[in-house]
Amino acid sequence: MLEIRLYLAQRISAAIMAPLVLMHLGLMIYAIQGGLDASEILARTRGSLFWGGFYGLFVIAVSVHAAIGLRNILCEWLQLRGMILVGLGWICFGGLLFAGLRAVAAVVGAP
Amino acid sequence: MKAHRNQPLYLAFLLHRLSGLGLALFLPFHFYVLGLALEGDDALNRFLHWSEMPLVKIAEFGLVFLLAVHFFGGLRLLALENMPWSNQQKNYAAIAVAAAFFVATGFLLRAF
Numbered sequence: 381m382l383e384i385r386l387y388l389a390q391r392i393s394a395a396i397m398a399p400l401v402l403m404h405l406g407l408m409i410y411a412i413q414g415g416l417d418a419s420e421i422l423a424r425t426r427g428s429l430f431w432g433g434f435y436g437l438f439v440i441a442v443s444v445h446a447a448i449g450l451r452n453i454l455c456e457w458l459q460l461r462g463m464i465l466v467g468l469g470w471i472c473f474g475g476l477l478f479a480g481l482r483a484v485a486a487v488v489g490a491p
Numbered sequence: 492m493k494a495h496r497n498q499p500l501y502l503a504f505l506l507h508r509l510s511g512l513g514l515a516l517f518l519p520f521h522f523y524v525l526g527l528a529l530e531g532d533d534a535l536n537r538f539l540h541w542s543e544m545p546l547v548k549i550a551e552f553g554l555v556f557l558l559a560v561h562f563f564g565g566l567r568l569l570a571l572e573n574m575p576w577s578n579q580q581k582n583y584a585a586i587a588v589a590a591a592f593f594v595a596t597g598f599l600l601r602a603f
Binding site: 415485 | 508511512514515518519521522523525526527528529531532533535536539542543558559562565566568569572594597598601
């Protein structure tokens with residue numbers, strides 16, 4: 381039952397991220413022109429509800445997606461099972477979610 | 492080597508898994524760099540100027556390629572699981588890699 385839920389969460393998070401990744405790729409190719417500059421990036425993101433929502437959703441989806449992917453690798457390639465596998469999965473999820481939301485707050489929040 | 496590992500679609504699976512692993516390992520570093528903005532624009536700028544080095548640009552090309560190949564490979568996987576089977580799977584896998592390379596090269600050309 382858990383495996384089915386993880387499988388669904390993996391696919392749903394992928395479907396949520398698909399348009400976000402496409403936009404992120406496009407934005408990167410656009411923003412890299414003439415070099416990256418902190419004030420240029422932050423001028424676009426600071427105080428923006430849109431970018432806060434966009435990257436907040438991105439971080440939540442990628443935390444779910446990456447944690448399940450890493451869990452699969454730990455299970456299939458390193459043969460980890462039981463509580464160690466569950467614990468490491470949650471640590472990956474929690475760590476990515478915390479660091480990601482902190483990053484979003486850093487670029488969207490007031491200086 | 493097991494027979495299935497010689498199949499192109501096993502390579503597509505492996506590429507998808509390894510690109511995902513690479514991206515997952517890169518994410519904490521990406522989040523840390525963006526978090527530098529909490530310390531002010533200068534802290535983030537110092538890193539961004541470091542990232543102007545050609546070798547870093549090449550590494551960025553690799554990262555964009557990983558993201559693009561994982562994205563297109565993932566679309567192939569979603570299509571495979573949610574749509575009727577076709578005999579075109581190998582072609583779709585090849586198209587996914589080609590499209591990823593195209594996107595990553597586009598990034599590199601803009602970066603220099």
